[in-house]
Amino acid sequence: MAVEGIGARALRKEDKRFITGKGNYTDDMVIPGMGFAAFVRSPHAHAKVKSIDSSDALKMPGVDAVLTGDQLVGDGIGNLICGWMIHSKDGTPMKMGGWRALEPEIVRHVGQAVAVVVADTQAQARDAADAVVVDYEELPAVVEAVDALKPGARQIHPEAEGNLIFDWEIGDEAATDAAFEKAAHVTRMEIRNNRLVPNPMEPRAALADYNDAEEHHTLYTTSQNPHVARLVLSAFYAVAPEHKLRVIAPDVGGGFGSKIYIYPEEMVCLWASKRIGRPVKWVSDRTEAFLTDAHGRDHQSEAELALDADNKILGLRVKTVANIGAYMSLFSSSVPTYLYATLLSGQYNIPTIHANVKTAYTNTTPVDAYRGAGRPEATYLVERMMETAAREVGLSPAEFRRKNFVKEFPHQTPVIMCYDAGNHDATLDAALKAIDYDGIGARKAESASRGKLRGIGLSCYVEACGIAPSAAVGSLGAGVGLWESAEVRVNPIGTIEVLTGSHSHGQGHETTFAQLISERFGLDTDAVSIVHGDTDKVQFGMGTYGSRSGAVGMSAIVKALDKVEAKAKKIAAHLMEASEGDIQIEGGELKVAGTDKKLSFTEVALAAYTGHNLPEGMEPGLKEGAFYDPTNFTFPSGTYICEVEIDPETGTTEIVNFVAADDFGKIINPMIVEGQVHGGLTQGIGQALLENAAYDENGQLLTASYMDYTMPRADDVPNFQLSTHETLCPGNPLGMKGCGEAGAIGSPPAVINAITDALGNNDLTMPATPQKVWALAQASAKQAAE
């Protein structure tokens, strides 16, 4: 490698290991004597568990144990919890139903576990799980949130009357109503945000090992935040105290949010390992992943936008019903509230906003944060409204947006967020130019000459990353603080280990984080290793989600580096008999300014550890830690423009061009950032065109495999045209904003706006499948003919 600092397109240090099959994933772990778990799962969306007969299963070869919910509850294992308290507008706390890792009484979604089998081999465990006889009494199921909230709907949890978990609001209702009274034009839409399945490449897995001599548990698992997992498993589920529980999240193959949460299966492996006295491994298969990984999105909204006679926005009114599934997953309550409605101001000056969010239980898989988490739902709503309003009042969608942009920063929105920095005109201009927005008329005519329909759609997104100031989120109901920690450990020969509470499951931290050290000390990135994902090694951490590893995780590293640098300079000044203020670090050396005196970084590190000649009173060693608590969210923003061509005969939508102009603040590794944007855009395009978790009326997931759930593939997306515009974030030392989710947040409305432009019909829901697009194209053609 080389000295590759901030801004270098350094190749990923981790890729050799991944590409050559030398990664170390949870399923690669083998502990002598380990057994394999297989879960007995409900085939019904809603049913009473009348009895569980495991007598046949227990007689099968290799079977060690069949455990049920009664035993789990009997051992004092706690219910799964939601860690973010939301209060309804009447002040009452959210109504959380009980969620047991193995359900002894009433199952509430297809795939919910009622028992676990542990056997010598995976095949034996699965055979025995098939032989466990569960007698169910089926109950009526409710699938859609709006149906669950209707009077007379089947009650799912006794704690939540009418299936309503909370009826929450944000913003000033009276002021918003008054704004609509004055409106010259009101745009109204019903907007559906489709339910998605995360589909990380590596399914969830757990390997739990209990040492009864030391009363100590080790859990290897696919987690985005092993310390949070340990905290929750200890504090709430009473599996083991924190100092007796080590959680290791080794190489993890993707998460997209779905591996933030504590799920029943991982917890059951921990408990079962202790109960039966052997290590227990479970690896989800793809069907289990579809049925039990937390899903994303699933909103139904009504939105109204009020404009004055000059087409300036007066106010926005939103009513949303959010489907939370059968249980409240760990951060599920924050997604349709503080991660969603606080972004409803978009990039715009909106004097007043009121949003009401009702959240309902249904007999479906639990829903929680998935890449973007609330911000894609807000962006889709705002950006479809903006495009629609512009068309209704006869303005160019670009100029209508520009007219309403926030232009001065900081900008306090009416929904909590205070945007600290940005330049929306710059990213809009860059995107318009890159796609030749003004030339669309000629391109439409050319497509029409071939019998095709061409359309163009914009999306000007702003999102909130770097979650978040601990005091702020605490005041909004979060059960944890959202700081990050780092420790920089300089070894005696000058190599460096950075221990971080962030967790890499595809993000490339081993490369980007090393670039910070390379930049600071002029060291080769190969002299740096990044340690993460082990609660016994890393001091503490809140993990990786919400695009926080840069803005929060790297800020903690910077703070620790500041301390290391200060101490190293003190040592160097002492050794070279110079003033501390004259020491400069350059190219791996500490130099005395204006002289030829210098020491290598290695010499200084060695001096720190020999302790032979340190300044008076200085402790030996060169190791510093830091905790960083952000002062604000960060606000990545940008403009995405999608251009599509539709074949009206089949309804096929081809994305012929896609331009993304992003403002992520300071960028450490442009190649990795581009990769994040490519992936995010592809997932957003997946949501817009392809992906949908469809249930039938009985709560059976119709799209529970890749035969029916349409994942985006390479040939579904174009060669993206990317550009970045750097407006530094004033809130953190590097000026970073985050780039992990923007693509998925900003792209769906650009795609849908382009299709509705091509069709001349706005009545389109995601995913815009060929069938739907064909039907609208037929309707448009018929209308044109009449």
Next chain:
Amino acid sequence: MYETNYHKASSAAEAADLVSNSEDGKFLGGGQTLLPTMKQRLAAPSDLVDVTGIAEMNGIREDGGGVAIGGATTHAEVAASALVKDRLPGLASLAGGIGDPAVRHMGTIGGSVSNNDPAADYPAALVALGATVVTSKREIPAEGFFTGMFETALDDDEVVVSVRFPGASASAYSKYPNPASRYAMAGVFVAKGSDGSVKVAVTGAGQDGVFRMGDMEAALASNWSADAVAGISPAADNMLSDIHGSAAYRANLVTVMAKRAVAAA
């Protein structure tokens, strides 16, 4: 996957014997459907009899004016065959569009037609080209071979040794893929025989698997052009309907794919 016994047969007769002497044996070609089904624990054959090493079931040869393709011949071999490209370009192009490269290098024509997935591509080619399925017991005309969704005229211990395709003066296949699985939602094979007769066969769309479009055949017999079939659709009530495509949408796709196939032929 449940436990199973694996056998590798060296002749079609041996393969048939192995299957008939096992409790619940199945022939194994490329395994592109059977093995995933077994992994899903939806099939549990007691014995698998691998036919891919049988010499008489491999390869492509000239057969009259047409071609004969061994039952264990992979899709990739058919797609790449100079002989097939020359005699039946529509068949070569169909084989080159099945699944993905991994599927095409494992999956076999005999396995595909024996499974008779209603969304598989090959059945349309066999019916439109008037192929004959040569089995370990007899010869069966294609139209009598495919008897319904996942149903064929094969006995349990009968294996497809080869498929004989007569020559054609024109052939082409056009399909519209299911967005998720990329199996055909509607695949239309059009063929003009050496004697000038026209056949149009549709896969993916019909409730009973592959079927012929007589109206289109009549129209094309007098006017071999895309316009001739533009106004002809199958009855929607015989079409499959699911979350990916309603019956009406599939009926439309049959028309559009027929137009495109004729234009490409």
